[in-house]
Amino acid sequence: MKTAVIVFPGSNCDRDIAVALEAVMGVKPAMVWHGETALPAGTGLVALPGGFSYGDYLRSGAVAARSPIMRAVVEAADGGLPVLGICNGFQVLTEAGLLPGALMRNEGLNFVCRDVELTVANAQSAFTSRYGQGEKITIPVAHHDGNYFADTETLDRLEGEGRVAFRYTGDVNGSARKIAGVLNAAGNVLGMMPHPERRIEAAHGGIDGRRLFEGLLETVGA
Numbered sequence: 001m002k003t004a005v006i007v008f009p010g011s012n013c014d015r016d017i018a019v020a021l022e023a024v025m026g027v028k029p030a031m032v033w034h035g036e037t038a039l040p041a042g043t044g045l046v047a048l049p050g051g052f053s054y055g056d057y058l059r060s061g062a063v064a065a066r067s068p069i070m071r072a073v074v075e076a077a078d079g080g081l082p083v084l085g086i087c088n089g090f091q092v093l094t095e096a097g098l099l100p101g102a103l104m105r106n107e108g109l110n111f112v113c114r115d116v117e118l119t120v121a122n123a124q125s126a127f128t129s130r131y132g133q134g135e136k137i138t139i140p141v142a143h144h145d146g147n148y149f150a151d152t153e154t155l156d157r158l159e160g161e162g163r164v165a166f167r168y169t170g171d172v173n174g175s176a177r178k179i180a181g182v183l184n185a186a187g188n189v190l191g192m193m194p195h196p197e198r199r200i201e202a203a204h205g206g207i208d209g210r211r212l213f214e215g216l217l218e219t220v221g222a
Helices: 014-025 068-078 088-095 152-160 210-221
Strands: 003-007 030-033 045-048 083-086 102-104 112-120 136-143 147-149 164-168 179-183 189-192
Touching: 003 014, 003 068, 014 045, 014 210, 045 068, 045 088, 045 210, 068 083, 083 088, 088 102, 088 189, 112 179, 147 179, 152 179, 164 189
Parallel strands: 003 030, 003 045, 045 083, 083 189
Antiparallel strands: 102 147, 112 136, 112 164, 164 179, 179 189
16 A cells, blocks of 8 residues: 655654554555645555644644645545544644644643553544444553644534544543544544554554554555
8 A cells, every 4th residue: 555654844753654654554655745746646545744843833733734735635635535644743634624623732731742541432434443442542642732622513513423533531631522533524534643653563562553554454455
């Protein structure tokens, strides 16, 4: 399965996601610079990595969302291509209008970096098909602006449409209704704050993150 990792100035988890994608998909991903205007032909999955795109100036992800390559990403996502945004990538997806809501500063204004327990809230998407409904998994987080926020009407819609993919089991950063991962209406775009690419080998402490990529390979790559 051919994949592409979008690289912005300030991305610092692009290598992490590239290693994870190659390990699971069996093909080295294309590293696509933010100034490009088109995705590589045959791309089956786009990943937006964590980091501090453009130094997080203005708002986290706000400048990156207006990069030339994002026009191609939005068009591809609207056409059904799977797009995964992790941490800063999640922020970029909200700023680009591919996902609702916004990511705000954590409660206490502290950077949070530790393993957290998540509950799989929707095991029916391409991203979550290798998990069980309600299963508890452990994935690392590393963020300062990870507090997912949306108005009550939007939150009710996300809940009602099954678009909450992951939820924090404990209180991590004050995120609205403990939301850790959100899907778009079509189910082909996922933004999540925890880092599944950091939990793909036993040496990482487990493979809970690997199963996300395996599910994509199984449901999309096939």
